[in-house]
Amino acid sequence: MNELYTVAEIRQIEQAALAGLPAGTLMQRAGAAAMQMALAMLDNASIASAPRVLVLAGPGNNGGDALDVAARLAQAGIEVTVALYAVAERQPQDARAALGRAQAGAATLLAPGDPGDSAAPSAAGSIYQRHWDLVIDGLFGIGLARPLAGAMRAMVEFINTLPCQVLALDIPSGLDADTGDIVGPGGIAVRAHRTITFIADKPGLHTCHGRDHAGQVSIATLDIDPALLPPAQAFLNGPILFADALRPRPQNSHKGSFGDVAVLGGAHGMQGAPILAARAALHCGAGRVFACFVDEAPGYDPAQPELMCRHAGDFDFSKTTVVAGPGSGGASRANELLARVLDLPVPLVLDADALNLVAADRALQQRLAARTGATILTPHPLEAARLLAVSAGVIQADRLAAARQLAARFQAIVILKGSGSVIARPDGSVAINPSGNPALATAGTGDVLAGVCGALLAQHLPPWQAALSAAWLHGHAADRLVEAGVGPVGLSASELIPAIRTALNALNALCTLGALGALGAQITVNAH
Numbered sequence: 001m002n003e004l005y006t007v008a009e010i011r012q013i014e015q016a017a018l019a020g021l022p023a024g025t026l027m028q029r030a031g032a033a034a035m036q037m038a039l040a041m042l043d044n045a046s047i048a049s050a051p052r053v054l055v056l057a058g059p060g061n062n063g064g065d066a067l068d069v070a071a072r073l074a075q076a077g078i079e080v081t082v083a084l085y086a087v088a089e090r091q092p093q094d095a096r097a098a099l100g101r102a103q104a105g106a107a108t109l110l111a112p113g114d115p116g117d118s119a120a121p122s123a124a125g126s127i128y129q130r131h132w133d134l135v136i137d138g139l140f141g142i143g144l145a146r147p148l149a150g151a152m153r154a155m156v157e158f159i160n161t162l163p164c165q166v167l168a169l170d171i172p173s174g175l176d177a178d179t180g181d182i183v184g185p186g187g188i189a190v191r192a193h194r195t196i197t198f199i200a201d202k203p204g205l206h207t208c209h210g211r212d213h214a215g216q217v218s219i220a221t222l223d224i225d226p227a228l229l230p231p232a233q234a235f236l237n238g239p240i241l242f243a244d245a246l247r248p249r250p251q252n253s254h255k256g257s258f259g260d261v262a263v264l265g266g267a268h269g270m271q272g273a274p275i276l277a278a279r280a281a282l283h284c285g286a287g288r289v290f291a292c293f294v295d296e297a298p299g300y301d302p303a304q305p306e307l308m309c310r311h312a313g314d315f316d317f318s319k320t321t322v323v324a325g326p327g328s329g330g331a332s333r334a335n336e337l338l339a340r341v342l343d344l345p346v347p348l349v350l351d352a353d354a355l356n357l358v359a360a361d362r363a364l365q366q367r368l369a370a371r372t373g374a375t376i377l378t379p380h381p382l383e384a385a386r387l388l389a390v391s392a393g394v395i396q397a398d399r400l401a402a403a404r405q406l407a408a409r410f411q412a413i414v415i416l417k418g419s420g421s422v423i424a425r426p427d428g429s430v431a432i433n434p435s436g437n438p439a440l441a442t443a444g445t446g447d448v449l450a451g452v453c454g455a456l457l458a459q460h461l462p463p464w465q466a467a468l469s470a471a472w473l474h475g476h477a478a479d480r481l482v483e484a485g486v487g488p489v490g491l492s493a494s495e496l497i498p499a500i501r502t503a504l505n506a507l508n509a510l511c512t513l514g515a516l517g518a519l520g521a522q523i524t525v526n527a528h
């Protein structure tokens with residue numbers, strides 16, 4: 001299941017489902033699913049005997065889920081302590097019923113209270129001083145309305161220092177389920193190893209701070225009738241979304257069958273950037289690749305003599321897919337060349353300096369919005385901020401909204417890079433890319449991504465599928481390299497290129513065999 005739903009959508013689904021069910025049913029299903037996950041985590045931790053579980057239960061229904069799972073674990077004979085931050089009279093009905101079940105069983109309930117509260121030091125102190133094998137976070141789910149403060153904040157600070165496994169219910173408390181930002185100002189969020197999310201998956205678990213805080217995400221649908229789910233506007237990226245566009249190569253083909261890519265960039269002192277993009281385009285199947293330099297052009301690339309190096313001023317860009325921006329600099333020469341390619345109806349990828357030039361020049365912005373050829377923009381958050389004339393903080397606070405805004409404004413496909421890259425198209429659809437890791441946080445990997453996009457466009461993938469596959473392959477290759485010990489420290493952009501080629505060929509082979517199912521199952525899971 002690749003659909004992602006906003007809090008507003010989940011609320012609607014929840015209301016529709018609750019209408020047809022006896023009170024408390026969904027919460028009990030959530031508790032039962034969470035119990036299975038908790039037991040699996042305790043098993044994996046190979047605890048010899050008598051594991052101790054700490055359950056944090058907040059004031060709302062997320063706390064109700066926590067109380068339900070606490071009651072179940074205690075019933076199963078596990079030693080459970082609940083840190084309760086709820087007053088029964090103010091709990092929602094289902095949560096109060098769950099509190100009753102927890103109180104009736106063998107769980108120990110403590111009320112750590114506020115730091116100023118005279119009861120707090122003893123209750124909180126007994127929690128702080130004990131050894132825990134598993135913590136279950138049920139402070140807040142989709143109802144978090146402001147930053148965590150007081151006693152709950154202090155407890156989360158403590159939990160985040162523990163060496164034991166942490167399971168978050170629905171979402172890690174403190175995280176915004178729509179954006180993946182930490183609810184602030186000055187907020188804090190639980191860092192979980194696993195998150196079991198209810199009803200459907202949520203975008204905030206997969207982008208911005210989401211991947212660091214949610215860990216591995218599992219979905220418990222609570223047996224809700226799929227007909228109650230509206231058509232999704234957001235998806236988790238994976239081969240299932242773009243495999244249709246990948247085609248086996250016909251035997252009767254030649255280099256002209258797979259298109260030309262011209263990379264425009266490489267001002268004086270920055271010639272490596274277009275070389276990286278061009279090498280990536282070559283290794284991802286473009287028939288011929290040109291590296292076109294704004295300033296002086298090298299005779300050829302000794303490590304990759306298949307590339308053709310040219311002066312950009314003399315090159316005819318009208319018959320190629322163009323990747324503009326890697327190392328192009330911000331000089332007027334680069335601006336003129338960019339204006340020329342923007343006016344051509346060719347497939348175009350804009351990266352790096354090309355995006356900065358557009359951000360600084362209204363005429364280029366108009367040319368970009370008016371293009372008839374397919375366009376992919378690949379900004380990192382700072383480039384996106386320049387394009388939208390806001391700060392990078394504003395972009396990161398709602399990455400989905402920023403990517404959508406850019407796509408609509410420039411009538412282009414946008415890949416907003418970062419942890420959980422967001423791919424958006426002008427109609428408002430978005431996909432969040434789950435592959436990739438911090439090994440990619442090194443110079444040149446953006447040039448490589450732009451080159452992969454160019455190669456796939458040149459091979460006639462529609463721009464949406466080209467962007468989805470490029471983002472996924474780029475991250476997937478980095479994941480495989482890290483598994484092999486090539487990173488996360490010290491992975492170079494050059495090493496990424498052959499790994500992307502391997503991933504693309506493996507994916508093509510799977511598509512040809514119609515064996516994508518296995519891969520589809522893997523991609524809904526974050527690496528912790």
Ligand SMILES: NC(=O)C1=CN([C@@H]2O[C@H](COP(=O)(O)OP(=O)(O)OC[C@H]3O[C@@H](n4cnc5c(N)ncnc54)[C@H](OP(=O)(O)O)[C@@H]3O)[C@@H](O)[C@H]2O)[C@@H](O)CC1
Nearest residue numbers: 026027030059060061062140141142143144145146147170
């Ligand atoms: N309904 C169902 O059947 C099902 C629901 N499910 C579960 O319910 C969760 C949603 O439950 P929810 O709507 O009660 O929201 P939840 O996240 O528990 O918190 C809201 C409470 O917190 C309070 N509050 C907010 N911020 C605060 C802060 N910073 N500091 C202190 N207090 C703060 C806020 O009160 P306020 O003060 O804002 O009026 C309110 O009391 C969902 O994520 C899923 O886990 C599943 O079991 C499926 C079935």
Ligand SMILES: [K+]
Nearest residue numbers: 137140171173
């Ligand atoms: K939670």
